[in-house]
Amino acid sequence: MNTNVAVDAQNVGKIYGIGNSAVTALGDVSLSIQKGEFFTLLGPSGCGKTTLLRCIAGFETPTSGAIHLSGRDITHTPPNARPVNTVFQSYALFPHLTVAQNVGFGLKMLGKPADEVTKSVARVLALVKLEEFADRFPQQLSGGQQQRVALARALAPEPEVLLLDEPLSALDLKLRKEMQSELKRLQTETGITFIFVTHDQEEALTMSDRIGVMSRGALLQVGTPHEIYENPADRFVADFIGETNFLEGTVADGKVRIGTGDVLDVALKVQTGAVTLAIRPEQVSIVPTGSGIAAKITETTYMGTDTHYTLALDDGSDIVARVQSNTTQAHKVGDAVAIRIGTVQVLQS
Amino acid sequence: MSKPSGQRSKGVNGWLLSTPALVLLLLAASGPLLIVAAYSVMEKGDYSGVRWVLSGEGWFRVLFERDIFDQTVSLADANLSIFWRSVKLSIATTLITFFLGLPTAWFIATRPASSRAFWLFLITIPFWTNLLIRTFAIMEVIRNQGILNTALMKSGLISEPIQILYTDTAVLIGMAYVYLPLMVLPLYAAVDRFDFKLIEAGYDLYASRWQILRRVILPIIKPGIIAGSILVFIPSLGAYVTPRVLGGGKNMMIGNFIELQFGQGQNWPLGAALSTVLLLVVLVSLVVYTRVSSRDNQDG
Ligand SMILES: Nc1ncnc2c1ncn2[C@@H]1O[C@H](COP(=O)(O)OP(=O)(O)OP(=O)(O)O)[C@@H](O)[C@H]1O
Ligand SMILES: [Mg+2]
Numbered sequence: 057m058n059t060n061v062a063v064d065a066q067n068v069g070k071i072y073g074i075g076n077s078a079v080t081a082l083g084d085v086s087l088s089i090q091k092g093e094f095f096t097l098l099g100p101s102g103c104g105k106t107t108l109l110r111c112i113a114g115f116e117t118p119t120s121g122a123i124h125l126s127g128r129d130i131t132h133t134p135p136n137a138r139p140v141n142t143v144f145q146s147y148a149l150f151p152h153l154t155v156a157q158n159v160g161f162g163l164k165m166l167g168k169p170a171d172e173v174t175k176s177v178a179r180v181l182a183l184v185k186l187e188e189f190a191d192r193f194p195q196q197l198s199g200g201q202q203q204r205v206a207l208a209r210a211l212a213p214e215p216e217v218l219l220l221d222e223p224l225s226a227l228d229l230k231l232r233k234e235m236q237s238e239l240k241r242l243q244t245e246t247g248i249t250f251i252f253v254t255h256d257q258e259e260a261l262t263m264s265d266r267i268g269v270m271s272r273g274a275l276l277q278v279g280t281p282h283e284i285y286e287n288p289a290d291r292f293v294a295d296f297i298g299e300t301n302f303l304e305g306t307v308a309d310g311k312v313r314i315g316t317g318d319v320l321d322v323a324l325k326v327q328t329g330a331v332t333l334a335i336r337p338e339q340v341s342i343v344p345t346g347s348g349i350a351a352k353i354t355e356t357t358y359m360g361t362d363t364h365y366t367l368a369l370d371d372g373s374d375i376v377a378r379v380q381s382n383t384t385q386a387h388k389v390g391d392a393v394a395i396r397i398g399t400v401q402v403l404q405s
Numbered sequence: 406m407s408k409p410s411g412q413r414s415k416g417v418n419g420w421l422l423s424t425p426a427l428v429l430l431l432l433a434a435s436g437p438l439l440i441v442a443a444y445s446v447m448e449k450g451d452y453s454g455v456r457w458v459l460s461g462e463g464w465f466r467v468l469f470e471r472d473i474f475d476q477t478v479s480l481a482d483a484n485l486s487i488f489w490r491s492v493k494l495s496i497a498t499t500l501i502t503f504f505l506g507l508p509t510a511w512f513i514a515t516r517p518a519s520s521r522a523f524w525l526f527l528i529t530i531p532f533w534t535n536l537l538i539r540t541f542a543i544m545e546v547i548r549n550q551g552i553l554n555t556a557l558m559k560s561g562l563i564s565e566p567i568q569i570l571y572t573d574t575a576v577l578i579g580m581a582y583v584y585l586p587l588m589v590l591p592l593y594a595a596v597d598r599f600d601f602k603l604i605e606a607g608y609d610l611y612a613s614r615w616q617i618l619r620r621v622i623l624p625i626i627k628p629g630i631i632a633g634s635i636l637v638f639i640p641s642l643g644a645y646v647t648p649r650v651l652g653g654g655k656n657m658m659i660g661n662f663i664e665l666q667f668g669q670g671q672n673w674p675l676g677a678a679l680s681t682v683l684l685l686v687v688l689v690s691l692v693v694y695t696r697v698s699s700r701d702n703q704d705g
Contacts, residue, residue, distance in 0.1 A: 113609060114609075115605055115608075115609075134608070135605075135608045135609050136608050136609070136610075136611045136612060136613060137611075140609075141609055141610065142605075142606075142609045144602060144605070144606060146600075146602055148600065148602040148603055148605065148606040149606075150603060150606070150607075150621060150625075151625065152624045152625050161607070161610050161612075161620075162610035162611055165607075165610055165611040165612045165613075165616060166611050209610070210609075210610075213610065213611065
């Protein structure tokens, strides 16, 4: 087995309940996460992200399959015997303990001598910049500070893997951005493998080394943010990651003919049949009538640096173009224009 | 900033309106207490009642006795053993109700929200029944020809009935049964507020089950434990009916001892002094409780 693998999930399935009320939370998930990796599980609500994380933490036992940690089978190991710590979404800080006592809890339970605990706590509190709050109680801290305590508490025992279940979802946008880079920094500094759960695709794209996209208990695609964005495996991934236009087309003579009759010259893996074209809004440019596919502007949304135009094609399909606001003179609703399409992903329909 | 006058006059009106109630409350609550306190420092009457002469004899007799012949003073061993039994039985009752009450409260708090009211109702049912009837019910269970002994003998486990009735054990069983709800309810309130995610957090941070109980659950539900303990300890200490019925005449507790002074003993000042002592113990417990729980609210 590859010694660089931190977590290896093999055909993990999880069914909650029995009989008629059984819910399949995880179908058959296989996944290898490298040591020192910032890995993100991304997917819509209810797709099984938390369930997979809880299986890795040990709070749930998979119904089928096995989980290995650095080569050891931990499928049936209780959470307190796994060198894995969790940052809970609700933080779950101990209200009766000070910040320092919270952070030192894991080390104390591991039976570390008191002076060693004190030293480690001081070091980790410095890492998350909370030194001056050591003697406060959790409820005397702001949400962002509590978040850092939760992080510090999970980092202090120096786990092999840190699990983070939507740790930023309770923070406001500004704090969230701040914590994103903070998390990234902590991960680089500690070298600990992070498994991060989110349903925010932007967060996933900016923070991760690799992303696993999940839907309905299945892992659809695993890859770097670039791969996932530029080369989505299917329509679901393309739709979930960033905004995407979908156009139906048919393959003929190595080219794709779309509904309007226009023909696009794209790289093809298939030679015949129906395909779906996934086109990012920034790959659509607006050009004068006659020099591209005829379109009519039906909606404009000014977004600051960018403007989003919704255009109707002749066959009735809609396509969204994202154009830099300052480089074009603004188009109005009702304007007849033409569009040109850059990079296109061809998906099997 | 000055308060709007309307608000102030409303406050004054509020006090005025509640004056009759307050006067009644003061008279009804403190009047009898004052009488008790006054009786405790008077001379004992010939048969009962008091003579209106100041005397420390009532208080003296709480702890000491005089030899009838040579008037030498010695500690009143009988009194001390009654105090000791009362405290011992009350502490034991508190412990028993705690060890039975915590799992019960935990069980109720972890039921689906819809069925919790039902379980709480079951717990409070005994409250709606007369104490004497409940105590006689317990007697029916533990007496020599009672349900327990009959069942044990029929099953061949014992050949002679076990004498439980009229022992301290009987008093303990009775008090634990009677006061269990007073322990369960505050414990339930505390466990209900407990965030069960903290157990997962502890388990994730390498704590064993025992450590989770000791370092996470118990410290967090401490206010409920203290409230329950005081609610059980105070009435246990002053219990009268249960030790009277289940303990028989000999296994007296303070409550029975006080009654004795006002009845057969014909020593009202001593009874009044004993009552005052009991009241002071209760007050001290309450003060300790308020201190501890308000400190708890401050730091967590
Ligand atoms: N304890 C449970 N008992 C029964 N079903 C459960 C349980 N926990 C989760 N499920 C179900 O399993 C599925 C996956 O849940 P999970 O919590 O893993 O989703 P998620 O991806 O984390 O969603 P979210 O983004 O909303 O947190 C859901 O359909 C959920 O209803
Ligand atoms: Mg979740």
